[in-house]
Amino acid sequence: MVAIQLDLFNDVHPVPVPTAAPDTPVLNGMYYEQATDKFVSFANGQRYYEEPAKGCGHLKEWQERIKRERAI
Numbered sequence: 001m002v003a004i005q006l007d008l009f010n011d012v013h014p015v016p017v018p019t020a021a022p023d024t025p026v027l028n029g030m031y032y033e034q035a036t037d038k039f040v041s042f043a044n045g046q047r048y049y050e051e052p053a054k055g056c057g058h059l060k061e062w063q064e065r066i067k068r069e070r071a072i
Contacts, residue, residue: 032067039066 018044027042032053039058053063 009020027072029070030066031070031072032063034071039063 019037026045028044030039030041033050037053038050039053039056041048056063
């Protein structure tokens, strides 16, 4: 009996992760975008989801805290 080993990852090339300048923070989480009046979520510095501030289903306390602490 001959054992055969498959190399499943030989042709896989790693995807480069975009790097930001050292003084530029990478955004992660929910933020309030003042220019558009929307709550936006970021993952690894890329915009992922946005929701209008007016009529969103989040608690008012949460909305006010995000507007105060995480405005961009």
